[in-house]
Amino acid sequence: MRYNTIPSQLFVKNRQKVLEKLPECSSAVIFSNPQMPKNGDEFHPYRQSSDFFYLTGIVQEKSILILTNALPEKQAILFILEQKPELEQWEGRKLTNAEATEISGITEIHFIENFNAIWDEIANKSDHLFYSQNCNPRLKTDLLLPEKLFAEELGKKWQNKDIQCLANIMTACRIVKEPEEIALIQKASDITKEAFLEILPQVKHGMYEYEIEAIMTSCFIRNGANGHAFEPIISNGRNTYYLHYIKNDQILQNGNLILMDFGSEYANYASDCTRVFPVNGRFTPRQKEFYNAVLRVFKQIRATIRPGITINDYQKTTCQLIQEELLTLGLLKQSDILNRGEKPAYFKYFMHGVSHFIGLDTHDVGEKTEILRPGMVVSCEPGIYCFEENTGIRIEDTILVTEDGSYDFMGTLPIEAEEIEMRMH
Ligand SMILES: [Mn+2]
Numbered sequence: 207m208r209y210n211t212i213p214s215q216l217f218v219k220n221r222q223k224v225l226e227k228l229p230e231c232s233s234a235v236i237f238s239n240p241q242m243p244k245n246g247d248e249f250h251p252y253r254q255s256s257d258f259f260y261l262t263g264i265v266q267e268k269s270i271l272i273l274t275n276a277l278p279e280k281q282a283i284l285f286i287l288e289q290k291p292e293l294e295q296w297e298g299r300k301l302t303n304a305e306a307t308e309i310s311g312i313t314e315i316h317f318i319e320n321f322n323a324i325w326d327e328i329a330n331k332s333d334h335l336f337y338s339q340n341c342n343p344r345l346k347t348d349l350l351l352p353e354k355l356f357a358e359e360l361g362k363k364w365q366n367k368d369i370q371c372l373a374n375i376m377t378a379c380r381i382v383k384e385p386e387e388i389a390l391i392q393k394a395s396d397i398t399k400e401a402f403l404e405i406l407p408q409v410k411h412g413m414y415e416y417e418i419e420a421i422m423t424s425c426f427i428r429n430g431a432n433g434h435a436f437e438p439i440i441s442n443g444r445n446t447y448y449l450h451y452i453k454n455d456q457i458l459q460n461g462n463l464i465l466m467d468f469g470s471e472y473a474n475y476a477s478d479c480t481r482v483f484p485v486n487g488r489f490t491p492r493q494k495e496f497y498n499a500v501l502r503v504f505k506q507i508r509a510t511i512r513p514g515i516t517i518n519d520y521q522k523t524t525c526q527l528i529q530e531e532l533l534t535l536g537l538l539k540q541s542d543i544l545n546r547g548e549k550p551a552y553f554k555y556f557m558h559g560v561s562h563f564i565g566l567d568t569h570d571v572g573e574k575t576e577i578l579r580p581g582m583v584v585s586c587e588p589g590i591y592c593f594e595e596n597t598g599i600r601i602e603d604t605i606l607v608t609e610d611g612s613y614d615f616m617g618t619l620p621i622e623a624e625e626i627e628m629r630m631h
Contacts, residue, residue, distance in 0.1 A: 214311035446598030
């Protein structure tokens with residue numbers, strides 16, 4: 207493993223939380239992610255399902271977890287691949303049962319071939335059957351995922367049982383982070399910070415955006431990250447305007463701003479950061495006006511993140527503050543605000559969410575109506591995008607909600623325009 211061993215106690219606690227939320231006499235099946243075909247005989251690099259990792263710590267394909275409170279003596283049963291030397295010579299070692307126990311804290315381990323027989327027996331004794339599914343409302347895919355097929359089968363086979371999706375229970379558990387998880391997000395954030403500090407003094411006019419990506423990737427991998435938590439955005443000039451630009455194939459031009467939205471993934475935990483800086487190391491006065499406008503909003507919103515409010519609450523505040531900054535920047539006039547059309551006037555310059563949950567996924571589980579509690583982790587990312595001036599500014603940190611407010615995982619990472627300029631010279 208690239209990361210330090212995570213105490214199996216975390217996964218024991220996580221399973222306990224899910225079990226406590228299940229109604230009496232329930233059993234749940236959670237699948238590992240399938241290997242996603244790439245081309246020919248190759249697969250994309252393997253990424254474990256976040257739910258499966260949360261409950262087991264196991265990063266291996268073809269694994270299944272059963273959680274049950276229908277049989278008092280059995281709470282977690284793990285199914286893994288049988289270790290076969292002839293397969294291992296090609297694919298590398300697979301987990302032994304003892305290793306799987308050490309990682310997950312689960313003592314009852316079977317080979318995957320035995321899943322159907324054991325599950326039938328457990329399902330038969332249960333009143334409620336739960337299947338796991340990635341229920342991110344923004345996921346659009348036509349792929350026939352094994353968990354989807356399993357859910358359909360369940361419905362056909364056990365018509366007399368109550369069948370439910372586990373997603374709401376998983377969300378309720380995953381949304382508040384345990385101290386072990388917070389430490390992993392801190393590590394992912396520390397690696398992300400280091401990459402930014404490494405990049406700043408190396409940026410030069412004439413470099414390609416992907417050369418910055420190369421420094422970033424090198425720093426992430428060198429420090430034990432899996433790699434990028436999401437495809438990094440490294441844009442300059444006009445492309446800073448495009449929110450999800452990931453081609454990263456343009457030359458850095460003197461006088462342009464660079465926008466980097468990036469984050470490492472450590473032990474499957476994400477961090478998320480955005481910084482903007484000038485190619486030549488000096489903001490123009492106009493660029494600084496834009497930058498400081500967004501920075502003021504960032505600081506004010508970060509200060510409002512605390513237990514008791516929702517993301518939707520501070521989304522409204524953000525829009526209000528950005529509207530005022532747009533007046534100052536001369537991009538909006540009072541009359542534009544009064545004569546609003548279908549969308550409010552600021553929407554032309556700020557059109558995205560200011561915050562999302564962060565955890566095992568960069569866009570982690572949780573709705574924007576959720577009332578924040580200590581242990582939740584969110585992004586804070588206001589921005590202003592002006593097509594006419596080739597300028598997109600976004601400033602983003604990963605933030606922990608604490609008892610008395612919030613804590614910024616990015617801490618002392620340069621954020622003032624002058625600090626950034628200093629680091630570039
Ligand atoms: Mn983000």
